[in-house]
Amino acid sequence: MGSAYYNTNKEGIATLKRSNSKASSQQELIAKIFKNNVKLSASEVWKLYDAAGITPITSVRRAITNLCKEGRLFKTNETIMGVYGKKEHVYKYIS
Numbered sequence: 001m002g003s004a005y006y007n008t009n010k011e012g013i014a015t016l017k018r019s020n021s022k023a024s025s026q027q028e029l030i031a032k033i034f035k036n037n038v039k040l041s042a043s044e045v046w047k048l049y050d051a052a053g054i055t056p057i058t059s060v061r062r063a064i065t066n067l068c069k070e071g072r073l074f075k076t077n078e079t080i081m082g083v084y085g086k087k088e089h090v091y092k093y094i095s
Contacts, residue, residue, distance in 0.1 A: 030060060030067065031063075034067070035095075039078075040091060046083070068091070072094055073092065077089075
């Protein structure tokens, strides 16, 4: 597995290490949510992962992208309405 965090803001080594560790933990929790629910959109995952809405939905989307690249999730053709009033794809857990 590559880095879970995308260092687009050029963090230093120590900060980058913490950010990558946090992103990896988030990614594994999101994988578990999919494993328990099988098919979800990013908004659905976000609501289950962080009901208070503290975590940015972009962090959930990043984790979903990484899980797809790892072959743990599959992007379906199915869409549903997301929290921002736009259609979102549904992703399926690959067992």
